[in-house]
Amino acid sequence: MWWTARCHVTSATALLTVLLALGATAGWAQSPVPGTSSAPGDPLADAVRELRQQVRELQTAVTDMRAEAAQSHAETLELHKELAATRAQLAAHGITPPLTGSAPGSNPAPPAPTQSRSEAAPPTTDQAGGEREAKLDEQYELLSGKVDEQYQTKVESASRYRVRLSGIVLLNLFSNQGVVDNQDFPELAQHRTGFDSGGNLGATLRQSQLGLEVFGPQLAGATTSGDVQLDFAGGFPDTHNGVTAGLVRLRTATLRMDWTHTSLVAGQDAPFFSPLSPTSFAALAVPALSYAGNLWSWIPQIRAERRVVLSEDSSLSFQGGILDALTGDAPPFQFDRVPQAGERSRQPGYAARVAWTHRRAGRPLTIGAGGYYSRQNWGFGRQVDGWSGTVDWSVPLGPKVLITGEFYRGRAIGGLGGGIGHSVVSSGPLDDPTSMVRGLNTVGAWSQLKVMPFRRIEFNAAFGNDSLFGRDLRGFSASQLASLESARNRGALVNFVFRPRSDLLFSTEYHRLRTFSPGGTSDTAGQINLVVGVLF
Numbered sequence: 001m002w003w004t005a006r007c008h009v010t011s012a013t014a015l016l017t018v019l020l021a022l023g024a025t026a027g028w029a030q031s032p033v034p035g036t037s038s039a040p041g042d043p044l045a046d047a048v049r050e051l052r053q054q055v056r057e058l059q060t061a062v063t064d065m066r067a068e069a070a071q072s073h074a075e076t077l078e079l080h081k082e083l084a085a086t087r088a089q090l091a092a093h094g095i096t097p098p099l100t101g102s103a104p105g106s107n108p109a110p111p112a113p114t115q116s117r118s119e120a121a122p123p124t125t126d127q128a129g130g131e132r133e134a135k136l137d138e139q140y141e142l143l144s145g146k147v148d149e150q151y152q153t154k155v156e157s158a159s160r161y162r163v164r165l166s167g168i169v170l171l172n173l174f175s176n177q178g179v180v181d182n183q184d185f186p187e188l189a190q191h192r193t194g195f196d197s198g199g200n201l202g203a204t205l206r207q208s209q210l211g212l213e214v215f216g217p218q219l220a221g222a223t224t225s226g227d228v229q230l231d232f233a234g235g236f237p238d239t240h241n242g243v244t245a246g247l248v249r250l251r252t253a254t255l256r257m258d259w260t261h262t263s264l265v266a267g268q269d270a271p272f273f274s275p276l277s278p279t280s281f282a283a284l285a286v287p288a289l290s291y292a293g294n295l296w297s298w299i300p301q302i303r304a305e306r307r308v309v310l311s312e313d314s315s316l317s318f319q320g321g322i323l324d325a326l327t328g329d330a331p332p333f334q335f336d337r338v339p340q341a342g343e344r345s346r347q348p349g350y351a352a353r354v355a356w357t358h359r360r361a362g363r364p365l366t367i368g369a370g371g372y373y374s375r376q377n378w379g380f381g382r383q384v385d386g387w388s389g390t391v392d393w394s395v396p397l398g399p400k401v402l403i404t405g406e407f408y409r410g411r412a413i414g415g416l417g418g419g420i421g422h423s424v425v426s427s428g429p430l431d432d433p434t435s436m437v438r439g440l441n442t443v444g445a446w447s448q449l450k451v452m453p454f455r456r457i458e459f460n461a462a463f464g465n466d467s468l469f470g471r472d473l474r475g476f477s478a479s480q481l482a483s484l485e486s487a488r489n490r491g492a493l494v495n496f497v498f499r500p501r502s503d504l505l506f507s508t509e510y511h512r513l514r515t516f517s518p519g520g521t522s523d524t525a526g527q528i529n530l531v532v533g534v535l536f
Contacts, residue, residue: 172185185207185286207284223258224258225258233285252267270296273351276406293445294464295416306319314358319354342377344377353368353371355368367391404447423440441471444467463491463492489516491511494510504535508530510529513525513527
C-alpha cells in the first residue's frame with residue numbers, strides 16, 4: 001500500500017501548497033497590519049496568527065505522514081529482497097517455491113476458521129497501510145475545507161512576481177459626549193461654545209484600509225519585497241455630503257531587503273524607535289492615544305536592522321537609520337511643498353534602537369530603548385535641537401495577559417507627535433526676525449493591559465499622557481500662546497474585541513479625553529464606538 005499512501009501524501013502536499021498560496025493572497029502570513037506594527041499588540045496580526053499556527057500544524061502532519069510512507073516503502077522493498085533471496089535458495093535445491101503459504105509437497109491446508117473482531121490477529125501490513133490511508137484522507141478533507149473557506153481570485157501583476165492584496169473594511173458607529181477636534185477618531189477635547197450641542201452621533205467607513213505587497217527577486221542573497229498601505233482618511237471633497245467620500249491617503253510604503261540576520265528598509269513608515277501602539281479598532285486612521293503619550297508619525301526613512309541570537313530563547317536586535325526631519329507643521333499650500341525647519345537645516349534626523357527579546361512560556365518578552373536627534377533651522381539664525389529618548393516594553397504575564405507600553409522624554413519633537421504635535425513656541429510671527437523661538441520640552445507615556453480569556457475574545461485597557469514643561473511657556477503672553485492649543489493631554493480607553501472567524505471582528509470601545517490649555521483650564525470629552533470589520 002505504500003504507493004497509495006505516497007499518492008495521498010503527494011495530493012495533500014500539493015493541496016497544502018495551494019493553501020499556502022491562497023493564504024498568502026488572503027494575508028495569512030506577514031500580513032500588513034493596518035494602523036500598527038507587527039509587534040505585540042498589533043490588532044490585525046492577532047487576526048491571522050491562528051491561521052498561521054494551523055498551517056504550521058498541517059505542515060507538520062504532512063511531513064510525519066510522508067515519513068511514514070517512506071518507511072513503509074523501505075519495509076516493502078526489504079521484504080521483496082528477502083522473498084527473492086528465499087526463492088533463489090529454494091531454486092538452488094531444486095524446490096519450486098509455492099505460490100501460497102502451504103509447505104512444499106504437502107496438501108494445501110484447509111482455510112482457517114473465521115475469527116470474530118475481538119479474536120482477530122494483530123494488524124497486518126495491509127491493515128496498517130489502510131489506517132494510514134484513512135489518516136491521509138482525513139487530512140485531505142481538512143485541507144480541502146480550509147481551501148474552500150479561504151478561496152479567492154488570485155491577484156495578477158504586470159511582472160512575474162507574486163502580489164498579495166490585503167486590507168480591512170471597517171464600519172465605525174460613534175457617539176461623542178462633549179466637543180472634540182475630530183468626531184470619528186478624536187484626539188483632543190475642546191472648549192464648548194454656544195453653537196455646540198454638547199455631543200454628536202455618526203458613522204464612517206473612511207478608516208477602511210487597502211494594502212498591496214509584492215515579493216521580488218533574490219538580490220545579493222537577500223529576499224526583496226515591497227508594500228503600500230492606503231486608507232480613506234485623507235480629507236473630504238468639497239461636494240454634497242463630502243464627509244462620506246473620504247479621500248485616499250498614503251499611510252506607509254516600504255521596500256525591504258531581508259537576509260538571515262540583517263534587513264535594509266527604505267520608505268515611509270512609523271518611527272522604528274517607537275514601534276508599539278495600543279490595540280484599538282476605533283482608531284485605525286491614527287494610532288490610539290496619539291498626542292496623549294503615543295509617539296507616532298509616518299515618516300520617510302532609511303534604516304538597517306541586525307538580529308543577534310544569544311541563545312535558544314534570547315536575542316538582541318539593533319536598528320539605526322536616518323529620517324526626514326519633520327517638525328509637525330501643517331503645509332501652507334495644498335499642492336506646493338515648502339521645507340519645514342528640520343529640512344532647512346540640510347541634514348536628516350538620526351535614530352537608533354536596541355531591543356532584547358526573551359521567550360517566556362512560549363511568548364516573547366521584549367524590552368527596547370531608542371534615541372532620536374534632529375537639527376532645526378527656524379530662520380534668522382534661530383537654531384533648535386530636537387531630540388528624544390524612548391523606552392518600550394512588551395511583557396507577558398502568563399499565557400492570557402500581556403502588558404505593553406512606551407515612555408519618552410524629548411524636546412522639539414512635534415514631528416513625531418510629541419509635545420501634543422508642537423515643536424516650538426514663538427513670541428511672534430516666524431517671518432519676523434525679532435520673534436523669539438523656544439523649543440518645547442515634553443514627557444509622555446502610555447501603557448496597555450491586554451487580557452485574552454478565550455481564543456477569540458480579548459479585553460484591552462490603556463492610559464496615556466503627554467505634557468509640556470511649564471518653564472518653556474513662562475515669559476509668553478496669552479496672545480503669544482494663542483496658537484498653542486494645549487499644554488497637556490490625557491487619554492484612556494477600554495475596549496472589547498470578538499473574532500468569531502479569522503476574517504470577521506466585532507468591537508466596542510469607550511475613549512475618554514481630558515485636554516488642558518496653557519492657562520490651566522481643561523475640557524473633557526468621551527466617545528462610544530461600535531465596530532464591525534471584515535479582513536481580507
